[in-house]
Amino acid sequence: MKLELIGITKRFGSLVANDHIDLVVEPGQVHSLLGENGAGKSTLMNVLYGLYDPTEGEILVNDKPVTFKGPGDAMAAGIGMVHQHFMLVPVFTVAENVALGNEATKAGGMLDLQETRTRIRRISDQYGFDVDPDAVVEDLPVGVQQRVEIIKALVRDAEVLILDEPTAVLTPKETDELLGIMAQLKADGKSIVFISHKLREVKAVSDVITVVRRGKVVGTADPSAPTTELASLMVGRSVSLTLDKKPATPGEVTFRVQDLTVQAANGQHVVDGLSFEVAEGEILAIAGVQGNGQTELTEAIMGLQDHVTGSITLNGNQLLGRSVKEVIRAGVGFVPEDRSVEGLVGTFSVAENLILNRYDDAPFAKGLSMSQSAMEQNAQEKIAEYDVRTQSAQSAAGTLSGGNQQKVVMAREFSRPLKLFIASQPTRGVDVGSIEFLHRRIVAERDGGTPVIIVSTELDEVLELADRIAVLYRGHLMGIVPGTVSRDVLGLMMAGMPADEALAQAHDVQGGDL
Amino acid sequence: MSTATTSAPARSASDATVRSWKNPIILSVVALFALLVFAIGAPGNDVTFRLSEENDPIVLPSIVVSAPVIGWVAALAMIALAALAILRTRSGRKIPVWVLAVFAVLFLIAFLTWVVGSARTPNVALYGLLAGSVTLAVPLIFGSLSGVLCERSGVVNIAIEGQLLFGAFAAAVAASLSGSAFVGLLAAAVAGVLVSLVLAVFSIRYVVNQVIVGVVLNVLVSGLTGFLFSAVLSEDSERWNSPPRLPVIEIPLLADIPVIGPILFQQTIVGYLMYIAVAVVYVALYHSRWGLRTRAVGEHPKAADTLGVNVNRMRFMNVLLAGVVAGIGGSFFTLVAVSGFGRDMTAGQGYIALAALIFGRWNPIGAFFAALLFGFATNLSNVLSLLGTPVPDQFLRMLPYVVTVFAVAGLVGRSRAPGASGIPYIKG
Amino acid sequence: MQRIMTGNALVAFLSVVLSLILGGLLIAVTDQEVASASSYFFSRPQDTIAAAWTAASSAYIALFQGSVFNFEGDTFTRMIYPLTQTLTVATPLICAGLGVALAFRAGLFNIGAQGQILIGATFAGWVGFTLHLPVGIHLLLVILAGMVGGALWGGLVGLLKARTGAHEVILTIMFNYIATNLVLYFLSTPAFQRPGSTNPISPQLDATAVYPPLLGASFRLHWGFVVAVLATVFVWWLLNRSTVGFELRAVGANPSAARTAGVNVSKGYILAMAIAGALAGLAGVAQVSGTEKVLTSGVAASFGFDAITVALLGRSSPWGTFAAGLLFGAFRAGGVAMQASTGTSIDIVLVVQSLIVLFIAAPPLVRALFRLPAPGATRAGKGGSSTSTTPTPASTGAAA
Amino acid sequence: GCGAPPAEDAPAAGGSSAAAGTDYLGCIVSDSGGFDDRSFNQSSYEGLKKAETDLGIQTNQAESQAETDFGPNVDQMVQGGCNLIVTVGFLLADTTKEAAAANTETNFAIVDDNSIDLPNVKPIIYDTAQAAFLAGYAAAATSETGKVATYGGINIPTVTIFMDGFAEGVSYFNEETGGEVELLGWDKESQNGTFVGNFEDQAAGKTNTQNFINEGADIIMPVAGPVGSGTLDAVIEANAGGKDVKAIWVDSDGYETAGKGEEFILTSVMKLMGDAVEDVISTDVDGEFDNTPYVGTLENGGVALAPFHDQEANVPDDLQTTLDGLTEQIVAEEITVDSAASPQ
Ligand SMILES: Nc1ncnc2c1ncn2[C@@H]1O[C@H](COP(=O)(O)OP(=O)(O)OP(=O)(O)O)[C@@H](O)[C@H]1O
Ligand SMILES: Nc1ncnc2c1ncn2[C@@H]1O[C@H](COP(=O)(O)OP(=O)(O)OP(=O)(O)O)[C@@H](O)[C@H]1O
């Protein structure tokens, strides 16, 4: 199936997200879209998938113009989409999720799930997916959930498959498997539109690369073009992809975690017998695929988890069993992984969010009364210092862009003397410029002598920031390796291989990987 | 690569459970309570439960039991079950469901024997107690089904009270004017839909907070019906407010079965519709295309949208359907229970239905039983007051509400609402 | 606040007008005179229209005369009497409305103001007619008792929610019924009855225990209104200028972020419900020690339920609630007068009130009806400002 | 429709004011039950309306929906220049007292309360237990099952006085005839029994009545205003189902006022408030208002037992004679019917 986008323009109010974009997807082709945050890639795909109406422009399928009133029309035309945030109903089974919107029915509108199961098994077998139709989606690992998404598209006989940042949450191994699946699909004559920020993957699978900047197509590139060329095409200037930081000068070990175990509500040990230490002036990165206990580990340190055993000490003081407030007062700074859910109160002003965990300390509070002027003054200082782009200190934090929201959280946490700094996913969804700024602030904090823990699922970020790297897999520590270790070793550890084995194996196959 | 997965530390099954002591503790406390009150504090007399009347087609003998015997047997059995639960929990295993079920049944039997035994007349018509419970539960069941339909598709329905009241009003007026109870039934459904329409338009089309719309709708319907009641209905109640009743349809033979016959097979059309509605909503919700889409829209509307399901149309239709159900429930007040409309005659039953819906965990069957429990508690307090108890009548009348608080706080606790319930869906 | 005063003022005004028109139609349609004139509508339509106009306008004039200014009064006192009556009725509405609004801001949907008023009134009343204390101390103690009663009744709900996760909507509804029966029980005991009578009505409160009249004995307006103003100021301060309010608002707007920031969410729920209850208790005091001066089971009227609409109309802001309380107070006071003088049922007031709330909550609808342009560049589809100040407790409550 | 319009200059409809030419204004304020409560508000209101037609006076009324309305409503009436204001129910006592003290030119009459001692307030109260006694006796004598029942709206003296009298009547029957008729729903000793909890929930009245019938009662007396209507529904259904069950109405003669199920109303315990209200107005119109309490008794006909109407055939032959005898004995104070709620 040949797909053609001609002059697609999409406006949100005064913002032009897509500006006369032309794009052709040939049958049996992997067509990659590259572009920085907010370039308009997802918007374009949402237009193609019928979720947004284009303001202007035309879509041609096999040279015939079509209009999509909704995703239903797009699917009927043979377009399938796998969204970055999975569009799966968590409490439904795989079969129910696959059936939804495309239900096989018996008499009287009754569901025929058996039929759906059969189809799932057929596709599973064909592409080696290994998916149980009766598993409940929320119990499945992300990699499998993604396959469910692909099955959803294939069940509907999609000829064109849109994959929007499909690899962001996958382990290197799962990524490899996905790339394999893409090759198979392509061999079956299906076309794929592939969006990713990871240039290596793009280069590996693409037939054609289109680069988008500020809503416009700025050019196409050959998959064989060098990475730096692609990067500068994306951003519009030459970029240095590395952060220069001095080597760490670790001091005294002040933070210790010993034999830490966290039980989830369902009884599972999500963190299991974890022990590690962090010294003043060093960054320990905790790597691992999302959902391997990182969240629970940081929450346990903060006093946000209930069933915790073991010991957590900071400067010799036990933190375990303390309330969140006491942990904060002990000098722990915390950037939670989901800033809009845990880091900020969206309806509160920027000024209020800047003192969210200091509202009852001097100078913001005198007794029960809060000082507006102190709050305002603090806001002005932080906004200037961190270059927070906001209309005013009184704007609701929820109206800020992701990068600026993150700056607010960081500014708040760095605004008091810290004995320990923990940041989860400090730059998730943040654009390149801001990433650079935030990384420099974190390194500066380290250089000031604070022990720092960074939790990140982005290998690039981990490798860039870490002095030492700990890898978590299913709540267990796979080992702690130096920050200079190779990407392949980390990949193996993230897939559940202990550090020593991984180091040995990576040595064996060195050079054979991507 | 294969070594990577095998070398991952395996988790043993035994250490993978948090031992929740909540259930064993509750069971133990209740069992102890049973021992003290039902066994040690048992009245010394016999208790009679009558199952049928003398002139019924099938006459069953009454059950006569000794209060102390029942009290002791039940209490000891409950203690045994509690002990079993403690043992199971200590060894890290789950408490089987049958333990809880048997425990609940024992408690109910012991409690009934004890309260009836303590009354001045320790003799009760069990069939009447149950039939009355069902009667009291009918509007609650319709109301909570209406709630299920709305909330399952992501719209919080606080307006059940208004739907019931408007249904009752419309049924009374339409039936009086037309002289036909069936026209009244139809009008009730239409009235329920009208209330739903406002709820849908404001909460879905104009994205007004659903709780606000619901609360305000209740006030609106109360004011509107109250106004029309005094301005029109009371002026000429012969013409406006003397609806004919819905006839009771007896199913031959089946209606003669003692105890359950009158409850199941001797109802008006509204009564039969109730059973049908519970079954249909249950089956449709979990086994039909409509149900799958409804649940998807209530859990994760965006996912449904990306699969071509029109979220807001789905919600709109379900809210309207809910109006039909609640409206028919409202007709029970004026076409079955009593003959005529009275100001605010639903008396907060819509809110109780809401409680039943949550207590029943957003499941039609669960809501059905929750409503029955409430009806039972209410009628039990009625019956106890006439048998003569030392408990002041004001406290007896608190019983259903106290039971609900205990049920919601103790047994249900944090229940999981449909993921998107109460959250408007704004496309793109 | 700013936005409500400026951009939405027109919408609010039009909402009131629209609601009054709809209410007027209802009055006209059900009026006897109109009905008889409409029987010959086609031969003389002006009769029907005139009768309809007379029916609706006379009702609304009576409403106005009963709530704001009585231009038929023979003395100045009688002329402004209606306004003071409005303030009197508004007093409990404001207090209880503040309670509902405050809980709302903490993410809790408090349908229990009715029960909290009743329990507050019971506590206050008991102290008022059983204890005999000196001037000043007695009234203070009465007020305190009322607030404690309400706080206990509300706080209990908060406690149950925090401990067991039970849904506060259900709890507060049940607690209303339990409170009603509890008060009926108390009133059936001699400790709450008048000597020599078994009627369920308490003795009059001591003269030392009642709010003194605010404008002299010829008006029913009492110092409770001043207390309501103070309560509004206090709630405003509490929500916007105090650490406690900061915590409560954070809990209401985003419980997970609040928890992460070190706020004890459970404590927040309990505290919010206790303060909400105390405010409702204050409404109970206004009734038992201000307007009625005795305790009966009907002392709370339907103020606890009206308070919900008042808080919603006031968008859960303290001064918004205050203004909404005044408006509803005027409707209520005027409605009683209207019913007495024109026979139009006071229920019409409920209709008009709820229509106002609905219309104000949906500005796009009002704009569409009056063909007003949409304001600025608000993206279509969003409810926009209308729902922004109110969190959605239904969703927060159901999560967890 | 398109009927013919009235002539342009026809006088306004309903010109009752012109008829008698008196400018006496009689007014009434209801309690929160409203004037259509099929109980004391309604009876009192009808008394006022009767005075309007019989005496040619003008009337005005204010319906209260909540206790907070009492003060404003009474005030409205005072300001409206009423000569006499009838207030209904003990809950209005404080309001009435206050208004009467402040407006000595206006006369007041208060129904069901005897706590005010002011020159311009006339209490109207009833020794209802006397008539209820007769009803209890009649019920006991007529019951086939040996079980009779009563229940109330709310546990308050004006309600329980009916139930006390009824209970006395039943036990008097048992003493006199050696019968063993049982009373369900009320225990005079502990003053505890079955109550609906309000005067509105008719469905609850019906359910309670069905419970009574299930427990074998065949005569039921609801003392709950409109809720009693639910009892009639239950009784009609029970009779349709082949049972023989009857109701006893209260306040007015239910055979004439209940609007349904007349044929199953055994009798009614009448509390003739309308007559008393009309009486008080007519003495006031004549300028002979006094503040001595009016106590309705069997003797002065303020309370009475209604005729059996359709049920005549179903009661024992000599029952009416016996009841007449009992009435005489009560009037002669040979039998005293005592109730905690009786007027002192
Ligand atoms: N529904 C919307 N309303 C208003 N603006 C929007 C909307 N959706 C996207 N935008 C804006 O349109 C621009 C393009 O967003 P888009 O999601 O297409 O970027 P992207 O290229 O997918 O970025 P990323 O790499 O982060 O996924 C952004 O500035 C974004 O803020
Ligand atoms: N209604 C909106 N108003 C303003 N900004 C929006 C709106 N909706 C989305 N955005 C912004 O647009 C950007 C992209 O949004 P979107 O939901 O498309 O995320 P995405 O990461 O691109 O998702 P995906 O890649 O799965 O399509 C985000 O930065 C988001 O903050």
Ligand SMILES: [Mg+2]
């Ligand atoms: Mg994107």
Ligand SMILES: [Mg+2]
């Ligand atoms: Mg993205």
